[in-house]
Amino acid sequence: MDADRANEWADLLKAFAHPTRLQILAELGKGTRCVTDMEDILPVTQVNISQHLTVLRNAKLVDFAQDGALRCYYLSRPKLVEGVLALISADH
Amino acid sequence: MDADRANEWADLLKAFAHPTRLQILAELGKGTRCVTDMEDILPVTQVNISQHLTVLRNAKLVDFAQDGALRCYYLSRPKLVEGVLALISADH
DNA sequence: TAGTAATGTGCGAACATTCTAATATTATAC
DNA sequence: GTATAATATTAGAATGTTCGCACATTACTA
Numbered sequence A, B: 001m002d003a004d005r006a007n008e009w010a011d012l013l014k015a016f017a018h019p020t021r022l023q024i025l026a027e028l029g030k031g032t033r034c035v036t037d038m039e040d041i042l043p044v045t046q047v048n049i050s051q052h053l054t055v056l057r058n059a060k061l062v063d064f065a066q067d068g069a070l071r072c073y074y075l076s077r078p079k080l081v082e083g084v085l086a087l088i089s090a091d092h
Numbered sequence C: 001t002a003g004t005a006a007t008g009t010g011c012g013a014a015c016a017t018t019c020t021a022a023t024a025t026t027a028t029a030c
Numbered sequence D: 001g002t003a004t005a006a007t008a009t010t011a012g013a014a015t016g017t018t019c020g021c022a023c024a025t026t027a028c029t030a
Helices: A003-016 A019-030 A035-041 A046-058 A078-090 B003-016 B019-029 B035-041 B046-058 B078-090
Strands: A062-067 A070-075 B062-067 B070-075
Touching: A003 A019, A003 A046, A003 B003, A003 B019, A003 B078, A019 A035, A019 A046, A019 A062, A019 A070, A019 A078, A019 B003, A035 A046, A035 A070, A046 A062, A070 A078, A078 B003, A078 B078, B003 B019, B003 B046, B019 B035, B019 B046, B019 B062, B019 B070, B019 B078, B035 B046, B035 B070, B046 B062, B070 B078
Parallel strands: none
Antiparallel strands: A062 A070, B062 B070
């Protein structure tokens, strides 16, 4: 594996590698969710969720559709995300 | 996803999330390698490789067989490792 | 247009990771 | 047992990540 690819892939994997972000990704695997939906489920602040969503957006793992004041987030690469979660899950 | 599982999985993914470690894992995907083999391939010091191998060992992604002074490293969960690499690779 | 709900941003402290340099350990060969 | 090859460990500086706080923005509603 060449160094460029290794860097790119590592950046992508870093986006996965946080418990809150994993929970967000798992939740979005069930369907579109807005930030308040996630606030109801996760034991962290709105600000923190928003920060993690920024990381996930930068990694192009999620995107959103604006609906009035709401931002409806969804997985932009569901196969990748669900594949990774399934692999790890299978390994236990 | 419950918090315990999220933490556990995040720890595992952190082990993947470094360019040098990804290159080590990819190399071990081709077969057993000792540390000097990796030194020949990677542009980093022996010490640094050893440190990254420690991280990978702690995550139970690799293990080694001692052969005299050599330590022959191999993937202890090849399906997981190769699965993750294949998924990311497919996504490009 | 003032108020409020939903979400985002910038900053800085706390914490974690990575790398380098020096040194240690272990096994073999002489 | 001394030398050498292979690998690991320790310590500390540099760097990166995360989080809380305060505040900003945007869109709706009264």
